[in-house]
Amino acid sequence: MSPWMINTAAGILAVLAATGLFFFVTTRGTLIVRGLAGGPRSSESHVYPIYSNMRLIKLVDFQPIISAILLFQYHRLVSRIVSGLRATNLKHKKVLITSCAFGNVIPRVVDASLNSGASRVVVADIIKNELLHAKSKLDDTYGSRIEYVEDDATAMKQSEGFADANIMFFLLHELPHDLKGKALSEAGRMLAPGGKLYLGEFHKPTPLVLKCLSWSYFKVFEPLGLALWDSHDPVAILQKMGGWTVERQTFFFDNFQIITATKH
Template sequence: MSPPPAANTVETTSLSAKHALPPATIPAYLENTYWWAYLHPRAVHIFERQWLVNLILWGNFARLRDAALQEMGEVINGRVLQVACVYGDFTEHLVRRLGPQGSVDVIDVAPIQIKNLHAKLKNTQRVNAHLQDSTALQFADGSHDSTVVFFLLHEQPAEVRRKTIAEALRVTKPGGRLVFVDYHKPRAFSPFRYLMVPVLTILEPFAMDVWNHEIASWLPEGAPVEKIEKQTYFAGLYQKVVMTKKA
């Protein structure tokens, strides 16, 4: 594979086709580092396989998916924001939890990922896909009851990660929850503590930041967060961090 041509500015798309928001441009770090996984025309064909995303997470995809979704409840009647599309059936399971008053907004900066979301969702009622950058969300303050960020932060440089978290917090309503699931530094006895270092260093050059720092360390100064809960999985290789915004 060779890197794709330089990104052009593209218009917002939506499953419901009723939003007309400013265009998004693919960031340089995404083009330069992750073109092979998210931007190349063959990327979706290769990676959009449930068995493969489960293998990449050492058999933990369903466990981590369900742990994240459970934080929003068995039945979701609020407005949920999913920051970035996800390979695998994460969004499908999120949609299945929607109650009569529930809705989901999914944002991604890559048109090919939005197109893939269109293709794999069977139930598109109350689901809107928006072509947006996670560092500059086009939603009003406090517009969402909960926000979920599933394995995105480790793919972003620190300055981008900081802006993504700040924006996720901004658009979450007071009293609402932000749910982050990502990599974490494994416990000393875990073989993955040593096995994953070369893997992440080569393929995920920003991931070691998430190993070595708490997600909360990228919150903006004075962030209106009243509670932070953290749980780790698979001998510490993965983490779920739930932040509750001050009411």
């Protein structure tokens, strides 16, 4: 192997190592430090700095990066939700987006909802900076049809049954296990009968190699996400609650899922 190839390989490994360290420090690493420091737990204790610090938000929220993290399935996953909204008559109805997400999911969901006749889209997140960042992505022409509210997905202040569609995109895997069910319960409470919950999340992959890689990723960066594979499968939780008709579609060797749950 030539010196050039050795140097190139070393450079790539160094970049990957630095990137991995950055994401670990700004995600799980911070939670570990918080846990060791002790102190009272708040509703934001589980939130990573990467989602609350505006500088980090702007640094990381770059579409190619977000697409790469989701193994370039981001567009397909969002498109599945968008197609569902476009096929629904939302005339004079309200749509809820529970928790902001990186990438272009919010602009695409907002556009699809309003084009389907929605009178208002409520964007809710526990972090104010996430709401400000989401607002910066949206066209000013939407005006008062978009409402931004600081709210906790596990204990929402919104009125019961006010929305006819609720989008929750890659939130559950970051919530502590005792809050996963609460978030789904709140999602159902805020939906009107016949309303739909669109849930995008990770799923247990089928190929052994991908399963091992995903397991390793979760163990290092997102340990709370592994429970979605078994003990806290969103479909199982919704079915146990009752009052739902649930459909699941998986993507990329079953590594990701879009759940469409219709409230009875």
